[in-house]
Amino acid sequence: MAGGTTLQKAIDLATKATTEDKAKNYEEALKYYEHAIEFFIHSIKYEAQGEKAKECIRQKCQQYLDRAEKLKAYLKKGKKKPVADGEEGSKDDKKSGDSGDSDTDSDPEKKKLQSRLEGAIVIEKPNIKWTDVAGLDLAKEALKEAVILPIKFPHLFTGKRIPWKGILLFGPPGTGKSYLAKAVATEANNSNFLSVSSSDLVSKWLGESEKLVKNLFELARQRKPSIIFIDEIDSLCSSRSDNESESARRIKTEFLVQMQGVSNDNDGILVLGATNIPWVLDAAIRRRFEKRIYIGLPEEHARGTMFKIHLGNTAHNLTEEDFRKLAAETEGYSGADISIIVRDALMQPVRLVQTATHFKRVTGPSPKDPSVIVDDLLTPCSPGDPEAIEMSWTQVESDKLYDPPVTMKHMLKSLATTRPTVNEDDMSKLDKFKEDFGQEG
Template sequence: MSDAVDDVEMPYDENASQQEKVEALRERLEVLEGQNEEMRDKLLDASAENNKYQQKLERLTHENKKLKQSPLFVATVQELTNEGIVIKQHGNNQEALTEVTDETRGRVEPDDRVAVNNSLSIVKVLDDETDVRARVMQVEHKPDVGYADIGGIDEQMEEVRETVELPLKSPEMFDEVGIDPPSGVLLYGPPGTGKTMLAKAVANQTDATFIKMAGSELVHKFIGEGAKLVRDLFELARQSQPAVIFIDEIDAIAAKRTESKTSGDAEVQRTMMQLLSEMDGFDERGNISIIAATNRFDMLDRAILRPGRFDRLIEVPKPDAEGREMIFQIHTRSMNVADGVDYEALAEVADDASGADIKAICTEAGMFAIRDDRTEVRMEDFEQAWEKIQQESDADEEAVSKTFA
């Protein structure tokens, strides 16, 4: 340590006076303190960035692992016998005797739900059924999203209101006129354009319960569960009517049939058939509207699009310049924005942004102001935020393609 200090070049001449030396050292100290501060900031930023990438990596690794796993089947324990455990598989209702370790035997009782692998060995004991439902379905009684929170998709909003609101608000009118009320709408378009918001706003406007189910969650859980969960979903909606059922990523359960005949495909088919029959059983469906959404319209099986299932197919595109300007205004409503901020110009700069991107730009612009120790958000904060978000989405795409390569 002392060697290092000896090696340091002093910021003064050997012949300088004592006072000159002290002065020079003070100046050097100031510079070093400044540099130290800068380094500390950079370190902080870098560790925050590192943390973020770490989390992203963990998430992607986890997803990758999940995709590589072979599917598990669900069964219910019937009986514990000396030869093993009798289980009944969901889906095909076949009974089977499976041998188990003493440890597993100690953990299960008749009526427990278990996940079994291809050779019917018990892999895990499943949670309570209600937990599974809670994970797959999200229920909100009067979600707090209003039409005024949605920008740039007025035409689509009008169409959704026309088709979904009236049957929920005045179902008796359809009875009196003697026609079937519209059953639902399918919203399609790129991610983050406001499809979920639209469904929530309708539920809010009609005082309906909003029940969301993610298609991908349905089929990536356990074999034999999807169809049952669809049944449960409609049952829950019937109990809470009026209700809006929102099926996000419907392409996960209603994709075109492929040639491959894996057990996973059969499971998806069963889930889709259950959905179709629930949608067709309109008489018993009650005061319930269905709104489904997809980013992959091209992937949908034509069966789901047959007349009587979705009355309207509504495209929800990315917003145009005017729409982007409105969305900027919506998301900055409660922000402390400087006078010079020009939303029209911002809408031009962020020319490819979706509604969700604009929301992210506004939050990030606020972060730029905070990092700069300001409470007012300026035009340049918004511009830098858009650049940062574009860079991040490029990096995201790269990380995904590397992880799955």
Template sequence: MWLFRSASQGSESSRSSALQNAKTAVHGDLEKLRGYHDLAKDALERAYRRDMEGSRAEAMKLYRMGLSIIYEGLLITVQATGLGNAFNNVAAWRADMNKWQKNVLERIRELELASPTASGVRAPQNIVSQQSLPRSPRPQSRPAQPQSRGLGPGGAAAPAAGSTPASKEEERLRDVIEGEVLDRRPSVRWKDIAGLAGAKQALQEMVILPAQRADLFQGLRAPARGLLLYGPPGNGKTLLAKALASEARATFFNISASSLTSKWHGEAEKLVRMLFKLAAEMQPAIIFIDEIDSILSERSAGEHEASRRLKTQFLVEFDGVANGAERIVVIGATNRPQELDDAVRRRLVKRIYIPMPDPDTRRALLKHLLSGQPAKLSRADVERLVAATHNYSGSDLAALCREAAIIPIRELGPAVSSVPADKIRPMDAGDFETALQSIRPSVSPDQLARFAKWTAQYGTTS
């Protein structure tokens, strides 16, 4: 009887766990559909504003971007199981997107058939609100003023950039970006990074060669605008991005989660817009997002509204870069690629694994770390050290060398305050043997197995 009860309880627990996993997956699909709905809405609202201003080329680009987002969103299937009344939202969002799709195609057709100088084109319809608004006449002599690409408080259109409040706000946001995340001249070069020849080659083809030979990299050869560098921590992902900015002579925007978050409602979206605006002004530019999973992780049912809006705004701005002529590349780095939202993963077309250093790379790193340091190590000692540091990351090797370097100082005890620097003995193989006892690899075999699995599923060849 006891055995039967235990088996029954185990079966119930298994069924409950499976049901909970199914509910979580369904809610995840619900949030993805909601995200695409909001993303399409934002793009179409921007397209309508550009259409009203008479900027047909930019309006067409945004209409097509919104259409592409709608196509993606309509491919998402959400099961009704476990959603209850929330499933009504699914039907409403899909109905919205189907209606927007029809009206966008209609408007694109109208704009394509009209000549560039035609003045009799029908006034645009606000596809999102479905209200036809007459176009207010604008004097031909007055140039179109750039406007903030967001919405003001309450959803109203933001004031024109020429007005004083908008100028002050734009200046403040510009100062935030320039003061916190802008690095114009990174000092790292390719030669400063040991190994990673495949990753360097991919970056060369994606950024540097297209800048040098724009005539060759067109059409199907046009370079990707999104790149993901992923792998165990401490192996040079950030250094690679900085070296790329140096080699390409590009402005380098070094972004982290703290750079784009704010306690003020709507501030994060404005910072994202200003980031991409500054990148366009200072192109060629590289936007590097360190720990990208902390900003653009997978959308979920319990996610905060501010986080969801930031992701939506970032995806809209990124689509603008991908569909435009700006020389802007977005590079993300993460130790947790599994946590990225699928919409983000799709936009980061190149996904390059930065692995643990191989023996040749470890040898080069040790040579670099020990250059200029007093050390008595034979070639055989170095080879034994290379073999002993299997599965050590680049940062682990640096920590190992620092620990070995401090041992001769530690041996002096109280006498360290009076001993001349040239009397301290150099490091030797024994110091590294001692250091190996306290500095261990920071990445487990299980973590490496997860990276290998993700690479087989989503990675691209470098």
């Protein structure tokens, strides 16, 4: 779904829900309320700008959630008299409640914390497949082993053969750790994917942060099979020390207990962590991540593939030999660095259009309809070209511009001005951690 439309979709669904509610079509109304709440939560997480807007959406969301709960209770009990919108119901109703449901319904504080975490659930799949991730074959195999196989072939994982419960992806920035997590969210169709960061779990109120951590894992258990992805996990689980705050220590302790505590059943739950600085993680947290996979800088063949992926369907005249040359010259560059090189190269034809003083007529596909070939397009050219027409880009009609293709010259120019973001000191620390605690990805 296109950005900016989720909130409007939520409002439309809520309008339909209230219409069905007034018409006493309670089952239909409940469906619309539930769908509207999902889209409201998605909007809070990814679209709403500013705390004021988020708070306003939260209030409406809570209002629809309360009404949905009443309708759910009414439909479950099959009452003859429907609960009026805004009524609290009788005392007997409150006592009997949803006795078959979890404690969440009877504990308003717990319900509030879990509704706050609902925004961590990825509703819209990122649509990134394994094939979109260049290289990282060992990391992909480990994730398939931990996520995809147990869902597809549960009979394989019985007795002592159990899937991995914790996987840590570590390596230099920009190498695809979060991108791999997005691929997992897409490929694990039957799993609930909860993507959280420190801002989702840290609260200014005393004791609330630990409850948020506990409720995160309870939410995952209710919805299993589940994947909990924690990006930059070092911000939550750094080494414990005597001079750290009490609240930070309590968050780490709760995390340790929830990941592998005596009374916690984590079957069907995978905790996926990502970090650039794994050496700051607490030893107990490190132990709970059974697989620690090093996501290193891309190899030469992977770099060549990345150039092709980032170019996409943009017009270019690069050959296979050009891609091999670019891959050879980008030793030490991360996937993010290559993305920046390509983006800069893609902008160079645009800069050429801006600075051009002469254009010439060419034949090519129409910008409005690529299937139609026209012969009156204009493209930048040198003043010495025999067909050159002196004019600036402001005089070119919007549907008459033929954008120049990306060339190897553009790529080399961008490469000359873009430096890698990782140096040898960073790599030596990561290599040391890999030798001591990790495995190659």
